[in-house]
Amino acid sequence: MTDTGSSMGTPSDPSRDRPTYAASAALYTRARESLAGGVSTAFRMFERPVPLFVREASGAWLVDEDGNEYVDYVCGYGPVILGHAHPAVASAVAHAAATIQQVGAQHRAEVELAERLCAVVPAFERVRLGLTGSDAVHAALRLARAATGRSLVVKFAGHYHGWLDSVLTGTAHLPPGLPETAGQPLSALADIVVVDWNDEDVLRRIIVDAGDRLAAVIMEPMACNAGVIPPRAGYLELARELTSNAGALLVFDEVITGFRVAPGGAQEVFGVVPDLAVVAKALGNGFPISAFGGRADLMELVASNRAMHAGTFNGGGVSVAAANATLDVLLAEDGAGYAHMRALGLRLMEGLVERAAAAGRRLVAQGPGPVFYTWFLSDGGVESYRDHLRADSAAYARLAEQLAHEGVRVIPTGRWYLTTAHTGADVDRTLDAVERALLRLDA
Ligand SMILES: Cc1ncc(COP(=O)(O)O)c(C=O)c1O
Known part of the structure; x- marks a missing residue:
């Protein structure tokens, strides 16, 4: 966590000409002949000016196939929290790959990881x-x-819980309850209801209406997919109380917030403990790993295999090694990395708002720091999914594109991720880039 900037060097001249993307564009054209849409996940196809092909990633920086360098705030769409190619993770992974990659058996590191997860979350x-x-x-x-x-599950508008048929609803600009993709049967959504989040009356009503059909309420306890929106004071406590009284379970999807907003995730930050929780992204600093868990009496159903859970690659040596190494670093020095990300995130949010105001734009930024969200909004703040939808998302997408030209890579919808590898110098460079990008927003 030094303040010296990129470990790969810095773009030679901040006012350089607009970069070219010929190599990425050529690879994208080639990829579309074999890889459907040229990408491996739908979200990546929306990047402009072209879905980037990255040649190398280190710390907070990326280099694309054209040699363009970027301060990276995409961070693998959330998993990268220690910076790309963190040496401790890379060496743990190399060791695991050479010794215990995929054995189809239990191994010591898996137990160690489970013990740590139970101690921290x-x-x-x-x-x-x-x-x-x-x-x-x-x-x-x-x-x-x-x-x-x-069987009934309540979820919230704008909360994303993955791409599987039974939960993919209420996240797009479609009426909640409808399938969001071709091929998704309406019947898969028969047991899920979508309601507004952060609205106490709605929560009370739906839980009463659902009665003894309600199995669970699932939420992102800090909504991160459609804006980074904290729960209103008392909202999580209310959800906790109402679900308990209804004999239903409260499930926190902490795929983004887990290990990112605090070691114990949003449940640690807000002091509300769900019955079950899910963590993923930041746990492995970019290696594929997730975990679900909760109360021992509930997990007994999994332990006894009455509620079946399986997966050939679950607990694989490389992913587990990556997670253990990531936790070693994240939990070291009393979680100093979190203070670093919070401080930099705050500085970045304040700077973004100031630079936008100087350019005659109203930008709203909010979040705990390691993750935050930005919107162009003519008035007001963002406390709900409706507020989020009021933003000028087209202008923001143009800003993201202009930022790419300036050597800053951001998610085109508004979310920013930080890592412990980002520095004050990276933030300063980013804010200068934002200033220039704002000037060209309507060009
Ligand atoms: C809150 C939340 N839940 C679930 C998922 C799905 O995770 P994955 O993409 O690893 O399947 C995501 C992905 O972005 C997410 O943000």
């Missing part, structure tokens, strides 16, 4: 390991239904 008394957020959410909801003998 308040809800976890027992865990199971998975590979992705989507598969761990799927397992948690199956368990919730098995434990309650009920």
